Amino acid sequence: MRPGLIAAALFGAAVAAAAPAHQGMTPAEPEAGHDWPPGDPQAGRRLAGQCRTCHGLDGIARIPIAPNIGGEHAAYIAAQLDAFRSGAREHEMMSIVARGLTDQQIADLAAWYSGFRAEAELHADPADAPQPCASCHGADGIAVDEMAPNLAGETAVYIDTQLRAFRSGKRHSEVMGPIAEAMSDAEMRAAAEWYAATRLKVSRPD
Numbered sequence: 001m002r003p004g005l006i007a008a009a010l011f012g013a014a015v016a017a018a019a020p021a022h023q024g025m026t027p028a029e030p031e032a033g034h035d036w037p038p039g040d041p042q043a044g045r046r047l048a049g050q051c052r053t054c055h056g057l058d059g060i061a062r063i064p065i066a067p068n069i070g071g072e073h074a075a076y077i078a079a080q081l082d083a084f085r086s087g088a089r090e091h092e093m094m095s096i097v098a099r100g101l102t103d104q105q106i107a108d109l110a111a112w113y114s115g116f117r118a119e120a121e122l123h124a125d126p127a128d129a130p131q132p133c134a135s136c137h138g139a140d141g142i143a144v145d146e147m148a149p150n151l152a153g154e155t156a157v158y159i160d161t162q163l164r165a166f167r168s169g170k171r172h173s174e175v176m177g178p179i180a181e182a183m184s185d186a187e188m189r190a191a192a193e194w195y196a197a198t199r200l201k202v203s204r205p206d
């Protein structure tokens with residue numbers, strides 16, 4: 001077998017192992033099961049003044065180590081803020097930002113940033129997309145699964161950092177942990193470069 005085929009086989013096995021866990025996981029996942037109060041997007045817009053230097057008011061990242069959050073699902077945004085607040089996910093900047101947020105503020109911020117429509121421009125043949133990733137994150141990086149984030153237009157350094165964190169267990173995910181554990185550094189870089197090469201556009205439907 002060529003190395004590429006071995007990698008594809010390993011990838012396939014990891015995804016097959018992850019898929020049933022994922023299907024069974026969503027309702028039981030503590031963050032996903034968190035009961036958030038209804039979010040007010042206008043209150044979220046005001047709070048987003050604290051986020052704009054890094055994520056912009058529109059959720060398009062302004063610094064290479066920060067991700068785009070405009071147009072992510074509210075449930076994903078809220079779950080990640082909750083994880084930073086509780087310490088389940090750690091980052092020197094976000095842990096401080098999230099520490100003081102109330103449930104209402106998290107819901108409001110999630111309502112604001114999820115209110116954008118995310119679209120991606122792909123300048124390559126979708127058939128060349130990393131197939132095991134595309135089933136959840138889309139070939140163009142627009143996620144097809146509610147709890148999976150968009151990867152379109154994230155920087156390669158952000159994607160690579162997250163994959164390594166999933167692999168080492170520093171960032172915990174029942175879905176991404178086993179997938180990242182089966183990946184080599186080169187595969188991580190290739191997946192990161194694919195999604196970083198797509199362009200993300202966000203707009204407000206209203």
Ligand code: HEC
Nearest residue numbers: 050051054065066067069077080081091093094097109149
């Ligand atoms: C000083 C810069 C900075 C500020 C201010 C900031 N962030 Fe972040 N944010 C980051 C970085 C860097 C990451 C990536 C952390 C990591 O590598 O795990 C991140 C990650 C996130 C994520 C996870 C997204 C994903 O795709 O997993 C969310 C959600 C988020 N920030 C929301 C916010 C909100 C809402 C605010 C304002 C209340 C905010 N951030 C303020 C830098 C910042």
Ligand code: HEC
Nearest residue numbers: 015022067132133136147148149159162163173175176191
């Ligand atoms: C079965 C669905 C599924 C598959 C397949 C999958 N992912 Fe994920 N991915 C997820 C979920 C769910 C999350 C959110 C994890 C969490 O809650 O922290 C995620 C998160 C990520 C993140 C973090 C993004 C961010 O904004 O912080 C990266 C990077 C990522 N995946 C890359 C990949 C790559 C590369 C592949 C292919 C090798 C892949 N994923 C395959 C479901 C999937």
